[in-house]
Amino acid sequence: MSSTLGLSWDQHHLGQEVQMGSVARRSFASENVVNRDHALPNPSWNKDLRLLFDQFMRKCEAGSWKRLPSNNHSPQSFQDFQTRFVDPKLPKEQISQARLFTRSFEDGLGFEYVMFCNDAEKRVVCFFQAGPYLQGAPGFTHGGAIATMIDATTGMCAFRAGGVVMTANLNINYKRPIPLCSVVVMKSQIDKVEGRKVFVSCNVRSVDEETLYSEATSLFIKLDPNKKLA
Numbered sequence: 001m002s003s004t005l006g007l008s009w010d011q012h013h014l015g016q017e018v019q020m021g022s023v024a025r026r027s028f029a030s031e032n033v034v035n036r037d038h039a040l041p042n043p044s045w046n047k048d049l050r051l052l053f054d055q056f057m058r059k060c061e062a063g064s065w066k067r068l069p070s071n072n073h074s075p076q077s078f079q080d081f082q083t084r085f086v087d088p089k090l091p092k093e094q095i096s097q098a099r100l101f102t103r104s105f106e107d108g109l110g111f112e113y114v115m116f117c118n119d120a121e122k123r124v125v126c127f128f129q130a131g132p133y134l135q136g137a138p139g140f141t142h143g144g145a146i147a148t149m150i151d152a153t154t155g156m157c158a159f160r161a162g163g164v165v166m167t168a169n170l171n172i173n174y175k176r177p178i179p180l181c182s183v184v185v186m187k188s189q190i191d192k193v194e195g196r197k198v199f200v201s202c203n204v205r206s207v208d209e210e211t212l213y214s215e216a217t218s219l220f221i222k223l224d225p226n227k228k229l230a
């Protein structure tokens, strides 16, 4: 979310210092996983996700869209966030194990997704395949998992337009249940920016665009560097 995030929530797990012994070995192993670019096809991606990925990669070649790798956010933004907002008293071992929620499952079991942005149009599109561990009602995707991905997508949209932000408000209308293991298309766009407030909307549709699953609006606040978060 976040992803998403001038930072690399994916990559840097809020601090890399690990002291010694088993903690260090564990961290090294998990870092290899965490450093991978998860926004590329893996064997768990179904045909729909691969087709959408290929289609948007062609748009990227044309120039207006850009794929957002999961491991390539600006380290400087991340450092700034850490320096300005993270409590320096947090235990380093705990922090070194932190990783982005949406990238913390094994391939195919949780959130499989790739985002593309069009900065000129202030839009972010996310293709999301909900794995079997995201079940809510039997056979369908959990509403919290859907909210998570809407937050991540709109959050990325707000971040690209406004810099370091946090979610202040998220409203979702769930209109149809999303079948588990299916792929959905999440389209978000900036509606307006008023001072530190960034308003973003998002809709979630089936791959053929025939079914509208959810609609959402989000408010993100650009963080004030002079205010502590906690």
Ligand SMILES: CCCCCCCCCCCCCCCC(=O)SCCNC(=O)CCNC(=O)[C@H](O)C(C)(C)COP(=O)(O)OP(=O)(O)OC[C@H]1O[C@@H](n2cnc3c(N)ncnc32)[C@H](O)[C@@H]1OP(=O)(O)O
Residues within 6 Å of the ligand: 001, 002, 003, 004, 005, 006, 007, 008, 077, 078, 079, 081, 082, 151, 152, 153, 155, 156, 157, 159, 163, 164, 165, 166, 167, 168, 169, 195, 196, 197, 219, 221, 222, 223, 224, 227, 229
């Ligand atoms: C390395 C960098 C990372 C970068 C990142 C990029 C991310 C790219 C991918 C993201 C992918 C992950 C996406 C997950 C994103 C989360 O998971 S965020 C976690 C959930 N959110 C939170 O925990 C936030 C908790 N809330 C807070 O900490 C604080 O309320 C906030 C949001 C920081 C705002 O606090 P503040 O800076 O003190 O702002 P404040 O002065 O209260 O309000 C400013 C203005 O906003 C208005 N406002 C504030 N809240 C609200 C509200 N709820 N409703 C309406 N208006 C509001 C105020 O009325 C005020 O308006 P004006 O008076 O200026 O007109």
